[in-house]
Amino acid sequence: MLKIFHVPGTRSVRVIWLCEELQIPYEVQLISFAPEFRLSPEWLKMNPVGKVPAMTDDAGLSMFESGAMVQYLLQTQGAGRLEPSVDSTEYSQYLQWCWFAEATFARPLGEIVNHKRAIPINEQSDTAILEMQTRSRLCWRAVGDAVGPEGFLCEEFTAADIMMGYSMMLCDKLAPTDESANASAYWDRLKQRDGFKIAVEYGAGQPSPL
Template sequence: MLTIHHLNNSRSQRVLWMLEELGIDYKVERYERDPQTMLAPETLRAVHPLGKSPVITDGPLTLAESGAILEYLAEQYGNGTLVPEHGTPEYRSYRYWMHYAEGSAMPPLLLKLVALRIANARMPFFIKPVARKIAASLQAGFVDPQLALHFGYVAKALERSGWFVGDSFSVADIQMSFPLEAAMQRGPAAAYPTIGAFLERIHARPAYRRALEKGGPYAFAQ
């Protein structure tokens, strides 16, 4: 049976969602982050050398990276659903958003998180003002402008139909869910009504709600 190795509050939530949309049988192995470091437990290294989630095992196959996993699930179990027809403009758009989610949308969000952690980290009192100044400069000079650029772009793309590809829900919407949920939690997406509407729409899907029940608490769905 296909198994998803699921880490709480992580990208693997969207893989659970994809599995529920497809309606296939699967098993969930749950892992919890270290409450101090927020890193995945070492036990995940027994599944994949990088010790990260999501990872799926399906017979002899072990596959990491959420985009690759979603594409595999669509090809192996989707029966032609949730993916546009190959060779069409919609299919090219689908492949674009599948790569954009992690290649362009997530990096500035991760930099935002790093800057916040630097600013709030415990350190000697004489270093703290310098660290906070560096973090503030990074955010104001690079991170925040990049976030405004990217999420303004995403918000504009959603104006046409409310979905990322064509006029209907697709795997690209599942892949894009995590950066938009993270952006809503960290601030930049809240200014864009189309992003908020997109998140409300996906959070209301029955398969999304079932995935939350299978995966446990997920802060980004708040």
């Protein structure tokens, strides 16, 4: 059985959402986001930099990077679902958006979280937050331009939309904007998916870094 270590509002949402879409059995273990827990020797064995999420199974699997978990589950249990085939013309775009979601879009958003949580608020951090919001909104608009008024990142809904959905959620909270009607409508479409709704319900009401 897969076990997903989860804190509400964090990237484990992606993994739970994917399991729901693919109907992969899993269990969720809620953990604390307190630095004392995340930096404990016990948790550092699960995630060597003290972050969330982590995922294990009964056969010795142990992973700590959300995008890699998504890719691993697709390859081992996806049977071709939720990703275009490697020889399709859209496969390169699929990969690009998966990586963009975490490497480019989530990066300034993560900095906003850090500045709000861990760095004392002063004039410098305010300036940094504004700068990171501008960078995040650029990504929000780029996604809107890519999906158009009714679409997804590929011809159909794929795991790239799950990767991006978490980044859209962060942006909506930390750098909200109505600059792209397409992006706002896309975010509304993602929020309506049952898998997303279930993923964000785990631990709702518990402390969250968002």
